[in-house]
Amino acid sequence: MNAITDVAGVEVGQVTLIRGDGALKRGEGPVRTGVTAIIPRGKNSINPVFAGWATSNAAGEMTGTTWLEERGYFDGPIMITNTHSVGVVRDAVVGWIVDHKWPRSWYTPVVAETYDGYLNDTDGMHVTKEHALEALAKAKTGPVEEGIVGGGTGMVCFGFKGGIGTSSRVITTPVGTYTVGVLVQCNFGLMQTLRVGGIKVGEALKDRYSTCTTMPPSPYPNIRTCGPDSKGEKPGDGSMIVVIATDAPLLPHQLKRLAKRPAHAMGRLGDTGRETSGDIFIAFSTANSQIVSEQKDKMSLDAYPNGMLNPIFEGAVQAVEESILNALVAAKTMTGRDGHRVYGLPHDEVRALLKKHGVLVQ
Amino acid sequence: MNAITDVAGVEVGQVTLIRGDGALKRGEGPVRTGVTAIIPRGKNSINPVFAGWATSNAAGEMTGTTWLEERGYFDGPIMITNTHSVGVVRDAVVGWIVDHKWPRSWYTPVVAETYDGYLNDTDGMHVTKEHALEALAKAKTGPVEEGIVGGGTGMVCFGFKGGIGTSSRVITTPVGTYTVGVLVQCNFGLMQTLRVGGIKVGEALKDRYSTCTTMPPSPYPNIRTCGPDSKGEKPGDGSMIVVIATDAPLLPHQLKRLAKRPAHAMGRLGDTGRETSGDIFIAFSTANSQIVSEQKDKMSLDAYPNGMLNPIFEGAVQAVEESILNALVAAKTMTGRDGHRVYGLPHDEVRALLKKHGVLVQ
Amino acid sequence: MNAITDVAGVEVGQVTLIRGDGALKRGEGPVRTGVTAIIPRGKNSINPVFAGWATSNAAGEMTGTTWLEERGYFDGPIMITNTHSVGVVRDAVVGWIVDHKWPRSWYTPVVAETYDGYLNDTDGMHVTKEHALEALAKAKTGPVEEGIVGGGTGMVCFGFKGGIGTSSRVITTPVGTYTVGVLVQCNFGLMQTLRVGGIKVGEALKDRYSTCTTMPPSPYPNIRTCGPDSKGEKPGDGSMIVVIATDAPLLPHQLKRLAKRPAHAMGRLGDTGRETSGDIFIAFSTANSQIVSEQKDKMSLDAYPNGMLNPIFEGAVQAVEESILNALVAAKTMTGRDGHRVYGLPHDEVRALLKKHGVLVQ
């Protein structure tokens, strides 16, 4: 399926909220947002998974990371939504896990965000507890919808319409065959920096597709601004959440290493890690299913050898790169609040550019 | 005032929720919780403060720390509440800062927690958006209420009734006179480990004051359990939030150093950093008030010399130690859900023990 | 043996260099230094051990920590020496491991330091490659010499003569009986802050035992200085290296947690983490002996449950506290370069103080 769900057991559920048009009225809309749930062992299991997290430029939020780092694992789902809806989603997940016979007294969920305020009434906080629970209830294995969906609904990626993307790699190593699956909520990157297959397509496309042209000039002539909203935030100053799943039996310190790889993929696509970007990455392993949240008994664990990590790392970088491109390819042009318009990646023009440079053959 | 508010400009507001008795009914009560707001520059300013954070045992949550670490500062308040109310408080603060003419498009608040489920219906999520806004509205300079108040209402500290504590030190150095103020939400520590003034008062008091005696025996005879709740969480397995304020012009990397000091104070009181304790610390400086959230102009900053940090560190350790003791001294015996009772520190007996050991003279 | 060597397989070897008296002549002496080797699996094995490291105030050096953190383990010994001899010891260990049929091409040793220049001609770099190799050759199981020995030869701890100290705890848990062993090179702390058994003995002893009285007055009257050397470095501004060994099968992320505990023990003894102190801690597990440096095959590992970590943490804090006291108790008064004299802890007076306060009974 070329999706994070190729890692056995992983389920994804998404709720998409699109409502209204025209001028922004806080609390009313327009609404272009949603919530995405990734459940490592599926919604019928709250057993923990070993995990690690990392950032490259951390101007964003992923809750639950301190406990995750202390214990080496987390329980329950990873949720992704817009910046200002992290709280309501967090509390919804607390209720959900309590209702799922959570064996402990307290819980701190993993909820991440990127900012969709260029298209969405983010301050209106349109994601509700019910939406979060619906995303969890809808979680399933199988194909994952990409582009304008779930937490990615209102996102902007390299100045084009972004959102959710996913990809996977099957890796054959001397110690076994494993899968690495990735899901991204892509909301980062300046259009002029976008490289596809190494070719600077962003530079070629920016004059016609960037929203810059309809925007007031920047007070800072050396700093390119593309479509600032009323407070000066611009598409391209957003963030990037990456979730990496694998069934290889990596330990927490190895998963932390894996969680550092997305920066390489972002570099391949031309990004430099923008100052306001919240690039936060989490990696988990579905192996070692015997670990439980209370962990009061000794365990025998499978462990993956450091000396065979390279294909896992390579697979993860490839899958992150492709997930971002998949998000761009799947998302269509969207008009949101105050008539803000973000264009979908023009497939034909990109293909033509790649062919021109001999990167794409047919 | 021997309070965090001795650092000029710092305001504290608290809302305390105490309601109901008897058997736990999720969503109904009994309620023993609240929320505490600390606003570095007061509620009329959302200008940022340089800050740093650290943990010793991080089995807990403080949101907003990744952005804080990336930028070196945070804006708006620090909120402390119970574990399962972090989300609603977070979203309330987002709304509050948007209403306060926040100059940026997006915001990730700093909200910390400790767990009060031994006394409180934590899963019932009784803290509302309105409670958080009320704590912010009530924030003021001047004396700070301690003990059973605000976020500390239902907390347990060294097996005795804990909660909010505060203290400060004025430090005269060759480069100026500065104040270090501390506020803690104290919910950590086993009774048998408590040392006051170096004397093992916990060992002497535990047989009569620990809730152990009324509890079913632990299945693990070598692990002492004191008063587990229905899921096995015990007073003493909780957490510790420390907020350190200073008007000394420390830079972010120096504030991170300052934020590491509470572990020394916890050690002085006998603690060893329990596995399930979320000991999370944040330090900020109210100096350099010219920094603003967008930060687009060069600044001239005051900077404090590394070579003079020792008295700041010493003052912080002393103030954390005293804040914890102040929380213990202020809090009285409380009975909460399911008749769970946590005793207040018996002042007379502690004084007698200290006198016996020649630590207290009169 | 109440030593780090109570953890089966751990070997310790030490070389002590004491030579010359009187005025400092760089390169000639007086010499008061040495080197201590701790070899987790003994000198006949270079197989790695899972490990983690941490600092509280990191004004010092432990080489090899970046690779250790990346891999989760290290190979070969831990070496401790004086600050300016880290390089020669490091290169000696490289040669030693190459000679021990090291299966890889390259190696970065773990070498830590504290500063002994108040007594020793540190700039003279009197530790040689041969001394480092001799410490490795002498490494053995069994009792460990404490006080003025090995890397600890010239150290000062709480203003008294410090050096090497060791201690251990046997911990019985529901999942097995394990040992935690500690070795410290103690060179930190101000005399006036020393608390023994909670009693402020440093305050009582400082007027007669501090070297302050013979020193020129500090230019900073609010900062107490005790015996600065010619460049203003003072006993009490030194550092603390802690090595924690266990046979409990902790994973790397758990060993990192264990490595954070010494700050609690230092706090118990009155310390606040001085600005110039290099307090660096490393913890390793001798379990899971099947891990090898190249790690190209899948492994089955034993894993210790998080829910049983508390007794390990408690044992480590106790053993660190006792190791520091053991270093103080074992070390006698020493006179070093330029006639600098550092007093041994006066046993009788400390005992008298503890009896007076009812902490010591007989």
Add this chain to the structure above:
Amino acid sequence: MNAITDVAGVEVGQVTLIRGDGALKRGEGPVRTGVTAIIPRGKNSINPVFAGWATSNAAGEMTGTTWLEERGYFDGPIMITNTHSVGVVRDAVVGWIVDHKWPRSWYTPVVAETYDGYLNDTDGMHVTKEHALEALAKAKTGPVEEGIVGGGTGMVCFGFKGGIGTSSRVITTPVGTYTVGVLVQCNFGLMQTLRVGGIKVGEALKDRYSTCTTMPPSPYPNIRTCGPDSKGEKPGDGSMIVVIATDAPLLPHQLKRLAKRPAHAMGRLGDTGRETSGDIFIAFSTANSQIVSEQKDKMSLDAYPNGMLNPIFEGAVQAVEESILNALVAAKTMTGRDGHRVYGLPHDEVRALLKKHGVLVQ
């Protein structure tokens, strides 16, 4: 000069050791190594510079980083050499700084390494104290030699001959014009992953230029091995040291952010962060020259606004990317120990490939 020395005051000195041919005899040769010194304020100043460091895959060594991170600055030079010569270089720098009227008692130098054992008798430790002092003595402003020089003498980069590379960018921002200079010791990357200007030149060249063809087959057929040495280490499993200098007045926490950017540049060139690669990065600012090592007085500092960091980040990523390519372009084919041969990048073929893909016009 398109060099790190474009940042005013920065001096670079290099010593290159090339001696002998044929079969490896440990201690005799062949020798293909050296040492590179970068002195932020020039060799006549030991005043510190604010600094930050970071890693992406940390299987290597840079000494001095714990103290650097604690204080926010370091004093004296940054040295780069081969893996097994870090100790001797470190001790040489200690002596050098003591001789330069170092105002403090103790010092921990910043010394980094990459592994050159495919060409060099690394275990023979041919770098001496005198070589390190010579590199320091030769340090000067002006053009910097690239390729086979200094610490880079024996290095391998993307399977081609690597070594030292440098580059710089002048950045005009609304708050001033600044320079970002970079120097790399390039020893990382698999040939088949190399992309130049986005074009996969490594894939096209690997069959003829990789040393794989003369090597015994790998026991792990799915893991490509290119030219393992006698112990299985391969070109492409090496490391990457990046030094970033700027005269923009960045504070330590901002320099840490800057130090994270090289991963993006490495990604652009096709790398994924190989398991055994020690990719360690350090960034410093020559602004704020008033900071001194003892730091006992308050300071007024210049500070650069977060909101203007993007052009600095962009300039750094570009300069790292170009520095790596400059190292590859400057280095010629070298034959080292045991007849191991590493080819220089074939300029004509690379140019032809870039022209074919329309990336290079003339």
